[in-house]
Amino acid sequence: MTTATTPRKRPFWTIERRDAIAGYTFVAPQLIGTVVFVLIPLGLVFWYSLHEWNVLANSFNFVGDANYQLLLRDPQLPRVLTASAIFSAGLAVLNMSLALLLAVLLDQKLRGIVVFRTLFFSPVVVSLVAWTIVWSFLLQNNGGINGFLQMIGIQGPNWLREPGTAMVSVIVVQVFKNVGLNMILFLAALQGVPKELYEAARVDGASAWKQFRRITVPMISPTILLTSIITIVGSLQVFAQIAVLTQGGPGVSTTVLVYYLYQQAFQFHYFGYGSTLSILLFLIVAVLTFVQWQLRKRIVFYEN
Template sequence: MSISTAVPVGEASASPTGPPGGRARFAWTTRRRDQLAGYLFIAPQLAGSLVFVFLPLGLVFWYSLHEWNVLAGTFEYTGGENYSRVLDDPTLRGVLAATAAFSTGLVVFNLSLALFLAVLLNQRMRGTVLFRTLFFSPVVVSLVAWTIVWGFLLQDNGGVNGALQLVGVDGPNWLRGDNTAMLSVIVVQVLKNVGLNMVLFLAALQGVPADLYEAASIDGAGRIRQFWRITVPMISPTILLTSIITVVGSLQVFAQIAVLTQGGPGTSTTVLVYYLYQQAFQFHQFGYGATLSVLLFAIVLVLTIVQWRMRRRWVFHES
């Protein structure tokens, strides 16, 4: 005879997936352990970004809505007055023009020279390792030391004019001429950082399959046609990367201007970052300086987005 056991009504039976009463027990699965490990790994970077990136950006925007006089100890809310001043500032137009001229010259000369050097050093010739080291060494040199040395070389009686006098050329005062000051700063910056882009281009060139060049040679394509039809499309992702890095870096230049020209002659080499520094730390107009910082951030953001959106038109494998 079988004996049946009755379960009282309202009393839940124990299940393997949860405790009595129907409440599910937290399952410490492998997936959740992996997720927790991932969050712990990114926590230091996330905390650093919040403290040193997003919080300062928020404070800069907050300061741009105020007039902060450190010497007088005043901090007054002005609303959009600083932004109206940006639109009416007559000096700012020349500053933006100088910034555009510097950025354009730096990007064009830097990328062109870096790609030219990378193509040359990608050939199988003697001494390529030595020349790679020679062109890359300025990248690891202190920026201030590099700029100070070039400041002495570009003086009226400096080393550059001394070398020109050996061939009968009377050189100008490079850092004090209206037409030569900006060019001098651009050349100094190009020589400082061209090695970094050269190494990036060289790595990209070494990843291009040799079979493509062999097939193009069989079809009768010359070196120039191979360069434009094979080399440039294959390394276009690296070109995009270097262009974004160079554009952003050109808009943040400060030490070169401060050491070489101090924004002169006049305001011909006063770029936006140096003008921001003058307003905030020389004239103690921190509210207006913060507003210029917001303007700089907006310019960098817009240019980066434009370059990223245009990649689909010319970057290989992008659609």
């Protein structure tokens, strides 16, 4: 005679479920923050771009793709995009080149080198608005820089009010503000390069430039990719420097996309069109980041 055995019921509180709950608990703050502060605002911006929202008149009317058609017909937009491209390209090239140069120079075992590292990094922790206000006084027609140039017999230009120097001035101010961050990243990468590679290259008779080109650059290429993404994305989001130094002038020579967005939404109260410009900015940042990430297979040593 055989007796049927009842299958043992699997307990609900298993190790797998506990591990899953623990994992979801750890990622929940980041996930909630992404949904609340990124995805929902992005969806609302797209919804607002389909409307004409006039706060002063208390009107909120659906207009469909009218704002996007206005975007294509906007006569100021090509000049704004050109100014944004010039600022981003100038900032990225100058910032990364200077940061890499400083990192190479400061990657030395010399007495007092920590003082110089701290000196070059200190502007990063200074308030952005305070930094920009100080530079606005220095770059005035009768400011400190022109006063110094006059002492040596040079008549300096009105840096922030002439089309030929306004954009250059804004770029230089931003480079001096943030070059220390990229410098620290490059310095950390340089210190991770095995010294045996340089010793072997010197034994083979490689010059300092060939060592830099064939060893240093490939070994720190992941950091170069990281800094390029950070720098370019940050350059497309610049606002305070433009607002304090030039207010987008002279003309629209320094009116970058973020400042133009601010003008349309908060000065002219075209919130619908301002939201459309926000969508354009998001797409530009996303495309540039995607392109840079795809290029990693060609420029990053560890991806080869």
